Structures are given as structure tokens and as C-alpha cells.
Amino acid sequence: MDRTQERTAEQELPYNVFARACPSRGTLEHVTGRWGALTLGALHEGPLRFNELRRRVDGVSEKMLSQTLHALERDGLVDREAQPTNPPRVDYELTPLGRGVAERLLALIHFVEGEMDGVLSARDRYDAIRGTR
Template sequence: MASIEGLAAIEPYDVFARSCPSRPTLEHVTGRWGGLVLGVLASRPLRFNELRRRVDGVSQKILAQTLQALERDGFVHRELISTFPLRVEYSLTPLGRSVADRLVALFAHLESQMPAVLAAQHRYDERVGR
């Protein structure tokens, strides 16, 4: 396994380069579920089922895989809480917070622009006969 120092030697990273290790991380953050999970965790730490309820439509399996990928990338912290019954809580790391803050701003911007997006979609659909 490569050391962290060895990995740092390939900087600067270029997400547009096929072999750049930032590509899988970008997919974890911007894929269908990763961004939503980070966005939800930006508000507060949550347990698995709370996350599943908040991220509407995600399956238990996909949520578990998403959380594992985000934890491996250093964005999410998984804490086992010794209570009865045992609880697991997910929260953002400082790195995860920096990414989530940007995503939440993007979400807010996108939501505020939806009337323009819907109008553009309508114009397009009329033009192409949908």
C-alpha cells in the first residue's frame, strides 16, 4: 500500500485526467446519493434510519454503501454509541463540512433557479415536439 507521502507526490491533481484519484472521490460527492447525504448531515448528526427517511428514495443497501465511501474518503465520521440498544451516529468531519457547505449552497442556488429551469425545459420540449 502506498504511503500518504507517495500519494502526495503526484500533485497537482487534475479531475479531468482519467487516472486522477480525485475522480472516484468526485463521484462519491456528486453521485446520485453522496451529495444528498452530505447535505442532510450538514444540519446535524443523524442515525442511519434518520438519514434514510430524510434522503427520500435511497435504499438501505445504497445508503450503507454511500456512507462507507464517504467515511473512507474522510467526509463522514461513524460513531458507535454504547447504549442499549447500540446506536450508530453519522456526522461530518471538518473535511466533510467544507464540502457539504458548498453543496448546500449549490442546492439552494439550484432550488432558487427552478422556475427558470422549468421554463427552459418547457421551451425545449415545445421546440422538439415532446
């Protein structure tokens, strides 16, 4: 597809993430932020309770995970199911939309993981040239 065809295809979409006021920009931030991407990736493995999810996404605080889950639920990517048990049990799982997003994120995550030797070499070269580290 050449540049003209790309522009035409972009103009046909009802949303444009490159436009400042487009609501898709917020969803993209929720999905591609550090905790959003990791949360979606973890939930791709199956439903998890809050503390299971917190353990799986190593390093996330309780507050940050809660905020992330609320944003992903609001965007329709995650379902929250509270069960009336004692103590209360809340499970989180991906919606069909969330599953599609998570699959695409995991492809990117696996690609990056597979290329880390090259990334680390590039960092070393950069640091050697710039005298940083």
C-alpha cells in the same frame, strides 16, 4: 485570470480531476452523485442516526445509503460513531473536510432550487420544440 494562468494553476496542483487515473475523480463522484450530495447536505444539519438520515434523504434505499456512507467515510468526509448500547446506536456526522464540502454543495443546491422556475420554463420550451414529453 486568463486561460494561460488557469492552465499554469492547474499544472501546479498535485491532483487533476480531468486526468483519468487521478484519485480525486472517485471522490468527486462520491460527493456529486445524487445520494452523496443529499447525504452530505442532510448531515450538514447535524449528526444523524442511520434511519434518521434515511428518512431525511427521501427515496434512498437502505443498501444505497449504506454504500454511500461507506464511501464518504472512506474519503474522510463522514465519521461513524458506534455506541455500545442495547440496541446498538450508530451516529453519522461530517468531518471538518466533509463540512467544507457540504457547505459548497449546499450553495449549489440552493442556487439550483432558486433557479427552478427558469429550468422548468426551459424544459417546457425544449419539449415544445422537440415534440417530447
